Amino acid sequence: MQILRKTELKAYKKAKKIGQKGVIEILSKKGLVGRGGAAFPTARKWQFAIDTKSDTKYVICNADEGEPGTFKDHLVLEKVPENVIEGIIIAAETIAAKQAYIYLRGEYEYLKPKIQKAISSVLKRSGSKVKIDIVVGAGAYVCGDETAIIKSIEGYRGQAYLKPPFPPVEGLWGKPTVINNVGTLANVPQAILFDDWDPHLRLFSLSGDVTKPGIYEFPMGVSLKKLIELGKPKNPVKAVYFGCFGGCMPYKEILLTPENVCGQNCVIGAGTIIVVDNTHSIVDMAETIAKFYAFESCGKCTPCREGSKRCLDLIAKIQSGKATKQDCDTLLDLALHIHETSLCGLGQTATNHLITALKYFREEFEQKCKLH
Amino acid sequence: MQITLDKRQIKVEEGKTILDICKERGIEIPTLCIFEGLKPEARCRLCLVELNGKLVTSCSTYPHEGCEVVTDSPLIKKHRMINAELLMADHIATCNMDPNSHDLCKIIEKIGLTRIRFDPIHKYKQDLSESVIRDDNKCINCGKCIRACGEIMDVHAIDFINRGHNEKVSPYSEHKLHDVACIKCGQCVHACPVGAIYEREHLYEVVQALKDKKKHVIVQTAPSVRVALGEEFGMPQGSIVTGKMVAALRKMGFDKVFDTNFGADLTIMEEGTEFLKRVKNGGPFPMITTCCPAWIKFMEHFEHKLFPNMSTCKSPHEMLGNLAKSYYADKVGLNKKDIVVVSIMPCTAKKFESTRPELKSDVDYVLTTRELAKLIRTYKIDMTKLKDEKFDDPLGESTGAALIFGATGGVMEAALRTAYELGTGKTLKDVDFMAARGTDGIKTGSVDLDGKTIKFAVASGGANIRKLLKEKDKYHFIEMMACPSGCIGGGGQPWPTNKAVIKKRMEAIYAGDKGFKLRKSHENPSIKKLYKEFLGEPGSERAHKLLHTHYHKRDRF
Numbered sequence: 001m002q003i004l005r006k007t008e009l010k011a012y013k014k015a016k017k018i019g020q021k022g023v024i025e026i027l028s029k030k031g032l033v034g035r036g037g038a039a040f041p042t043a044r045k046w047q048f049a050i051d052t053k054s055d056t057k058y059v060i061c062n063a064d065e066g067e068p069g070t071f072k073d074h075l076v077l078e079k080v081p082e083n084v085i086e087g088i089i090i091a092a093e094t095i096a097a098k099q100a101y102i103y104l105r106g107e108y109e110y111l112k113p114k115i116q117k118a119i120s121s122v123l124k125r126s127g128s129k130v131k132i133d134i135v136v137g138a139g140a141y142v143c144g145d146e147t148a149i150i151k152s153i154e155g156y157r158g159q160a161y162l163k164p165p166f167p168p169v170e171g172l173w174g175k176p177t178v179i180n181n182v183g184t185l186a187n188v189p190q191a192i193l194f195d196d197w198d199p200h201l202r203l204f205s206l207s208g209d210v211t212k213p214g215i216y217e218f219p220m221g222v223s224l225k226k227l228i229e230l231g232k233p234k235n236p237v238k239a240v241y242f243g244c245f246g247g248c249m250p251y252k253e254i255l256l257t258p259e260n261v262c263g264q265n266c267v268i269g270a271g272t273i274i275v276v277d278n279t280h281s282i283v284d285m286a287e288t289i290a291k292f293y294a295f296e297s298c299g300k301c302t303p304c305r306e307g308s309k310r311c312l313d314l315i316a317k318i319q320s321g322k323a324t325k326q327d328c329d330t331l332l333d334l335a336l337h338i339h340e341t342s343l344c345g346l347g348q349t350a351t352n353h354l355i356t357a358l359k360y361f362r363e364e365f366e367q368k369c370k371l372h
Numbered sequence: 373m374q375i376t377l378d379k380r381q382i383k384v385e386e387g388k389t390i391l392d393i394c395k396e397r398g399i400e401i402p403t404l405c406i407f408e409g410l411k412p413e414a415r416c417r418l419c420l421v422e423l424n425g426k427l428v429t430s431c432s433t434y435p436h437e438g439c440e441v442v443t444d445s446p447l448i449k450k451h452r453m454i455n456a457e458l459l460m461a462d463h464i465a466t467c468n469m470d471p472n473s474h475d476l477c478k479i480i481e482k483i484g485l486t487r488i489r490f491d492p493i494h495k496y497k498q499d500l501s502e503s504v505i506r507d508d509n510k511c512i513n514c515g516k517c518i519r520a521c522g523e524i525m526d527v528h529a530i531d532f533i534n535r536g537h538n539e540k541v542s543p544y545s546e547h548k549l550h551d552v553a554c555i556k557c558g559q560c561v562h563a564c565p566v567g568a569i570y571e572r573e574h575l576y577e578v579v580q581a582l583k584d585k586k587k588h589v590i591v592q593t594a595p596s597v598r599v600a601l602g603e604e605f606g607m608p609q610g611s612i613v614t615g616k617m618v619a620a621l622r623k624m625g626f627d628k629v630f631d632t633n634f635g636a637d638l639t640i641m642e643e644g645t646e647f648l649k650r651v652k653n654g655g656p657f658p659m660i661t662t663c664c665p666a667w668i669k670f671m672e673h674f675e676h677k678l679f680p681n682m683s684t685c686k687s688p689h690e691m692l693g694n695l696a697k698s699y700y701a702d703k704v705g706l707n708k709k710d711i712v713v714v715s716i717m718p719c720t721a722k723k724f725e726s727t728r729p730e731l732k733s734d735v736d737y738v739l740t741t742r743e744l745a746k747l748i749r750t751y752k753i754d755m756t757k758l759k760d761e762k763f764d765d766p767l768g769e770s771t772g773a774a775l776i777f778g779a780t781g782g783v784m785e786a787a788l789r790t791a792y793e794l795g796t797g798k799t800l801k802d803v804d805f806m807a808a809r810g811t812d813g814i815k816t817g818s819v820d821l822d823g824k825t826i827k828f829a830v831a832s833g834g835a836n837i838r839k840l841l842k843e844k845d846k847y848h849f850i851e852m853m854a855c856p857s858g859c860i861g862g863g864g865q866p867w868p869t870n871k872a873v874i875k876k877r878m879e880a881i882y883a884g885d886k887g888f889k890l891r892k893s894h895e896n897p898s899i900k901k902l903y904k905e906f907l908g909e910p911g912s913e914r915a916h917k918l919l920h921t922h923y924h925k926r927d928r929f
Contacts, residue, residue, distance in 0.1 A: 157531075161413075162412070162413070162414055162432050294536055295536060297535065297536040298535050298536070298539075299513065299532065299534070299536050299537070299538070299539030300413075300515075300539075301414065301415050301416075301417050302416050302417050302418075302513075303417055303454075303458065305513060305537055306459065306461070307458060308537060309493065309536070310458065310461075313490070330489055333454065337450075337451055337455070340451060341417045341427060341451050342417070343415070343417070343429075
């Protein structure tokens with residue numbers, strides 16, 4: 001796997017040699033984009049922070065991998081933490097930040113000693129003056145959002161706030177801040193160092209009704225069928241979920257590019273594939289995800305706070321057999337409303353699974369409804 | 373910048389949100405969470421408009437060159453409707469559904485919400501305190517009370533707890549409001565767009581006292597009530613309704629209608645004398661005013677070091693309450709126990725103040741301006757048609773100096789008028805201290821007192837108080853008012869109380885002051901008589917016993 005190739009601080013030395021301009025140039029030439037899901041060009045993000053004048057700047061490594069069914073950052077932090085740290089100090093020195101934070105998912109706290117060790121070893125060997133601290137999250141899903149991370153590190157409630165100003169202009173404690181995903185930062189030294197580095201390779205987290213779940217590395221545009229067959233499903237596959245919040249689609253052959261997945265009304269996000277076979281009900285899936293969502297909504301804006309609970313109630317009603325087809329319409333109404341009007345990415349994507357499930361598998365919902 | 377707004381090409385300034393632009397052009401957009409003067413948080417999501425075909429919240433979105441904004445379309449209507457439905461589902465269970473009582477129901481009426489497909493879920497208990505009551509069942513989590521308490525007042529008594537649909541507003545660690553460092557200013561009451569926070573009413577008790585033939589019920593009204601009460605009865609903002617208010621009170625059966633302004637004049641005599649004494653003795657400076665009960669509680673919670681700096685004077689209505697039960701009772705031969713003193717105040721903190729044990733309940737009940745309006749309506753009195761009447765003697769006469777107590781800087785100005793003349797023996801040429809006037813949060817100035825320069829400062833609003841306290845040592849005399857712009861912006865004032873209304877009330881106050889022949893407290897003949905007959909002289913032992921108080925340390929949490 002490309003992501004596991006160690007760079008052993010050679011990239012840092014190269015970065016020092018070629019300087020700020022060289023690093024930005026090389027990253028933009030090689031086409032490194034964010035691995036968190038939004039695929040924003042990394043070089044451009046850093047350039048924003050460089051262009052903002054301030055004597056204090058920060059780098060944050062987003063290791064709050066909260067999406068159910070996603071575990072790619074876990075692999076990276078477990079196997080090659082040194083690469084991530086190297087990426088962090090390259091980022092920090094490129095934008096002239098003296099302090100960096102790793103915002104670690106609460107559930108990954110057991111990785112902290114390992115990362116701490118990697119930090120001291122990398123800092124010692126490289127001689128870099130960047131200070132790197134680990135902040136462990138308290139387990140809120142919404143803290144994967146960059147603005148919520150900022151609030152959380154500042155000590156406030158982890159809630160997203162309005163952008164602009166974007167973090168590279170005004171972020172942590174009002175200072176320019178670059179926030180990159182673990183995967184992005186791990187790719188930074190590799191992109192700088194290796195001439196044969198392939199920008200198209202992605203990590204896919206495959207799980208669900210497969211006998212061989214795990215992380216698979218493929219270029220964007222890999223065939224969905226090929227990927228799932230590698231997982232060796234036991235029963236015929238019915239549907240594919242792109243994480244909890246990426247939406248679902250009936251199982252069929254497509255090439256996994258953001259555009260193709262978007263054509264199915266889904267979002268590929270961080271490459272999460274949850275396989276559902278024909279032994280499982282889509283309504284059960286919807287209920288499980290809705291429960292997760294109602295629990296994780298931060299409560300700031302009306303559609304998400306109130307809507308998440310109402311969605312769950314409606315699905316429970318459908319499950320109990322007391323609902324009518326009208327309730328399915330209400331559910332879709334509500335799901336679309338939350339998608340259209342929520343404040344942050346959590347709310348805007350949280351009902352993708354319902355919108356797509358009601359589009360592709362409506363009969364499963366209606367079977368559970370009363371007949372009038 | 374050129375944009376298209378509802379199919380019309382218009383020119384707009386940069387740096388204005390779509391909501392601001394629409395407001396200027398008279399296009400009404402429903403919104404609940406926007407807080408005048410603070411950054412938008414876009415929580416309520418009601419102010420949706422279409423920007424180039426995409427739904428955005430108008431309160432937080434800035435238009436760009438050539439963009440197209442639509443403020444009304446089936447899509448917008450649909451999503452506003454669902455949002456309103458989600459908000460109302462819980463709120464409706466305990467709401468009176470009166471569109472005049474708060475913003476949400478007004479908006480609901482305009483949006484035309486006809487069905488609610490969801491049942492109420494939340495069942496909370498009310499949070500009762502001596503002066504402010506919170507009803508979480510009505511709350512829609514807009515966060516405005518938290519911003520008023522945090523960003524405007526810098527008190528942070530309440531914040532959100534829990535998350536998702538369990539999120540609610542609560543004092544620290546789910547304590548009750550009376551157990552935490554809440555200063556009872558009532559600014560959250562004004563911030564709340566759904567009527568979920570309101571004062572603890574004492575109307576029932578007052579009506580019972582009025583019915584009781586054995587009780588001699590005395591009422592007194594604060595300076596800022598008379599410039600705001602009219603709003604409740606459809607009069608223009610800034611109307612002075614002193615005479616009508618007195619007439620209404622008398623009609624309702626109060627035995628005596630006294631004026632808190634008399635207490636204000638008396639406060640100036642005591643406080644001015646205290647200040648001159650400190651000037652003579654060289655400190656401790658700065659001396660800080662104590663008329664505002666919310667500020668007193670603020671100080672007791674957060675600023676223990678200020679105890680020696682605080683004036684020892686009671687607040688004006690407590691002074692008058694005390695005199696009503698001593699001086700006045702002696703005069704007319706009544707038993708103290710048969711007297712009930714009711715204060716009409718612009719304030720929710722005064723309700724708490726009247727329960728302080730050290731004040732020995734000189735004032736029995738405090739009603740806010742809003743409660744008085746309610747009382748007048750219950751008695752079916754048409755305020756607007758009443759003929760003007762005058763306050764009763766001997767505690768009803770006052771000067772212009774007392775009237776300006778209602779606005780920020782007024783106590784300072786009144787005190788300076790008196791302190792100057794008593795301190796120097798000269799007549800003040802210009803009684804208008806313009807440096808102390810206006811709606812600014814912090815105002816400073818200086819005055820020459822026989823060769824000694826006295827520096828004074830005035831702060832209103834909790835955040836400004838904290839700011840001024842950082843440089844307090846520069847000043848000799850400081851006036852503090854917890855509510856923004858002083859009592860005219862008080863937590864008990866009619867709804868709505870915003871910057872525009874406050875400005876009108878302030879204009880009325882200073883116009884009223886100009887209309888007085890006597891504009892200095894020490895010229896008040898009734899005050900002179902009171903000292904001659906009863907108190908001796910300002911700062912005398914008897915005055916100290918009756919008109920001064922002390923303070924307690926309270927926890928920060």
